[in-house]
Amino acid sequence: MTLVIWAEGRLVGSHEAALSAVDHGITVGDGVFETCTVLDGQAFALTRHLARLARSAHGLGLEAPDEQKVRDGVSAVLAAAESGAGRFDGRLRITVTAGVGPLGSGRVPGAQTVVVAAQDGTMAPESSSARSPWPRNERSPIVGLKTTSYAENVVALADAKAKGADESILPNTVGALCEGTGSNVFVERGGELLTPPLESGCLAGITRALAVEWGAEAGLPVREASIDELPFSVLNEVSAGTAQLTLTSSGRNVQPVTVLDGVPVVAGEVTLAVREVFERLCRERLDP
Structure with a gap:
C-alpha cells in the first residue's frame, strides 16, 4: 500500500x-x-x-x-x-x-x-449500512463544518461495524434523516432521488452537490428535499423495499446501500443512472 x-x-x-x-x-x-x-x-x-x-x-x-x-x-x-x-x-x-x-x-x-x-485504494461498489442510535446535533456551533473533532463519528462508525456494516446513518435531534458519519445520504422514493437539506445539519458534501447538479443536467429526477420531506423513519420504507438508500462522499462517489441493518435491499434505478453519469463526468471534468 x-x-x-x-x-x-x-x-x-x-x-x-x-x-x-x-x-x-x-x-x-x-x-x-x-x-x-x-x-x-x-x-x-x-x-x-x-x-x-x-x-x-x-x-x-x-x-x-x-x-x-x-x-x-x-x-x-x-x-x-x-x-x-x-x-x-x-x-x-x-x-x-x-x-x-x-x-x-x-x-x-x-x-x-x-x-x-x-x-x-479502490472504492467499494455497494454499502452495508446501519441506523445510528445517536443523533447529529443540527444546532451545534460546528454543524456543517468539516473539523478534526471527529469523536462522535468514530463512535457511531464503530457501532455500525460491530453490526457488520461499513457506515452509520444518523438522524438529527428532531427526527429527520441527516447523514452518515462520513457520507451524505440520498433516498430514492416516488421516482425521485432526494437528499436531506443542509438545514438538517448535514455537511454540504462536494459529491452530494455534484450528484444533484450532474444528475439534473442529465435530465434525471434528483434534488434536495424540503425540510420535512425525509424523516428518519423513511428508512423503514428502505427496509420494506418501497424506497432505496444511497451514500455519496469522496471515498464512495455514488454508492447504493444494498444492506440496511442486516437486511438485503436493492439499488434504485435513478440511483444507478446518477452513478453512471457521475462516474463518467468525474473523469471528464476533473475540477468542476
Missing part, C-alpha cells in the same frame, strides 16, 4: 515525528480537513474542496489556510505517489490545524499547521 505524507513543507515517513505534541489539532481537535478522490494521480474537485476548507476554517474561527501552501503540499504528495506507484488512484487528505498552542482550549493567534497525505 502506498502512503505519502507531507507536513509543513517536507515529505515524512508514516512513523516519523512530524508535529508538535502540543499542536492544537492533537490536544483539542482544533482543526479542519478535506478528503479528495485521486484519479490517475490528480485530485478531483480540488478547487471546491479548498473553498470548503476555507469555509470550515472561518466557521471554526481560524485564519484562512494559505491556499498556495496547501496546493504545494498536494502537488508534492501526488508527485511522490505517482513516482512510487505509477498510475495512482486513491484518496488525498488535507488537514489544517490551529498549530502549536496551550494545553487548554485557547489558541495562539496566527499559528497554523498544514499536513497533506495520500493513500492508494
